[in-house]
Amino acid sequence: MFLQQLINGLMLGSVYALIALGYTMVYGVMKFINFAHGDVFMWGAFLGLLSAKFIGPNFIVVLLLTMLLTGVLGVVIERIAYRPLRHAPRLVVTTSAIGMSLILSNLARLLIGSETYPIPKLLAVKGFHLGNALINTTQILTLVTAVVLMLLLQWFINGTRYGKAIRAASEDSETAGLMGISMDQVVMVTFFIGSALGGAAGLLVGMYYDAVYATMGFSAGLKAFTAAILGGIGSIPGAMIGGLILGVVENFGASVLSSYRDGIAFAVMILVLLFKPGGLFNAFIYQKRV
Amino acid sequence: MSLNKLIQYLLIITVLAVVPLVVRSDYVLHILVTIAIYGILVLGLEIILGQAGLFSLGHAAFYGMGAYTSALLVMKLGFPLWLAAIGAMIMTAIFGAALGFPxxxxxGDYLAIAxxxxxxxxxxxLTNWDTLTHGPMGLPGIPRPHLFGATPFNRVEYYYFIVFFFLVSLFLVYRISGSFLGRAFRALRDDDDAAEFMGINTTKYKILAFALGGVFAGLAGSFYAHYITFISPDTFTYLDSEMMLAMVFLGGAGTVIGPVIGTIVLLxxxxxxxxxxxxxxxxxxxxxxxxxxxxxQGIWSADVHWPKFKRRSLALAEPRK
Incomplete structure (x- = not known):
């Protein structure tokens, strides 16, 4: 039972980590909580569903198309709701993000419907026994995809020029601007990557539960945000590790208190905010005045 | 109070008092009662968010807490209704203050997410504590208030009842906003470090803002429960919190009357x-x-004024900005 819970927890946690990366990257560069990110994740699941219908059972292509489409969606959202507010106070941007979140979730409900949709099978589901735990191919695929995407992101952030620009902008966007880094481009790339990762997470979650629905963004978004602050918001390795920890904690907690499953993440969030608002990886960014 | 203001106030009160005599439609009265309940609720958020600048996305929880406390006190413990409403207000004030501490x-936005x-x-x-709250099914059959006789309020009486409390709340929030308390809140909002240097106990006033906002939400929740006579957890979700937020921002945070206008528009x-x-x-x-x-800054911000008939000539003489 222990091993089973651990595997389920890591699986769920890797998805939380993928979503959390979107929060943390945007927070790093623009210093506000992108409330709409949970709904971008939900749209990612729907776009994944559409791509799977069009392309058929070819996981890699479906994944790439989903990520591309969701990334573009993220950039469009930034253009509409955040770019005009680049120099506005942070709370104004946050409010705009809340509005954007309402728009996205309601658009999905009105355009697509409020039913639960299954995702076409992209892979034959086979179960394996690992000791006395059961693990299936979808779980393995989810875990592997998430890890590969995170490694790619690590390489992108640490090994490319754009990654360097993003790191510079997270540290001090004004100075980065003075050094000739175009903030508009950095923000665009950040939103594209963050949303694309969220879209990938949406597809993976949709495949795992075989269900896509219009309200899936809210609680997933809040949990991923919890993962982001657990790791220390603004820190990329923090989001990855925070996601994994949260997934495991939630799974073990749910085996004790099953009807409060969703509450566990919120309790973790409030505890982290109370006792270690900087999270595991950094302890200063949260109180920086912007 | 100037004569002009007095006339304006009397006019508003007269209109509100005459409405149910002229309009004999239950539908219109229902909307007006809803607006008044929401108005009280949003005035609470106006204190927390508009005056003190504390970004709260949990206002629907205070509302629900007030509604459930009041309904349960009446139904399970047999409290009289007015006492239950006071109980709801005390409950939400305590929880508001308790939430204020952490x-x-x-x-800013960390507060929003917390x-x-x-x-x-x-x-x-609410959903899981079945034995007390009936879970997701909600609480049906909450009694309506009655004044002297045994017959519960009909819609017209309820309208007067709610509108009276709405006007009292509006008056109170105006007074709070104009008093030392309101100035302390606004100092906190604009810059809490500077406010602390000026000798304002930021801890105390932040907790006070949450507690005061909670009181109004508790009152509104109690009225709501005894007006609709049915409450369930679905009425008090984050969507309602976001709706209230939109009402405050649309009307103009920090202007007292603005959020009420936002409420009217959005409802x-x-x-x-x-x-x-x-x-x-x-x-x-x-x-x-x-x-x-x-x-x-919202629709109702500083650059909108009631027409001032007396000072027209003087205002015209001023240079145009």
């Missing part, structure tokens, strides 16, 4: 545009984004 260390988490935990407790909207009922929350979202981009 969030003191948080700023209060959002608080609201969600509250809703989960009348789905009634007037019936065919857009499904799109209501979408419109709320659009309103939030558009208001933030084009008019972050």
């Amino acid at each position: 969030v003191l260390r948080l700023r 209060t959002l988490g608080f609201g969600e935990i509250f809703r989960l407790i 009348l909207f789905p009634e007037v545009f019936r065919f857009l009922l499904e799109w209501r929350m979408l419109v709320v979202g659009v309103v939030m984004v558009v208001v933030m981009i084009y008019r972050p």
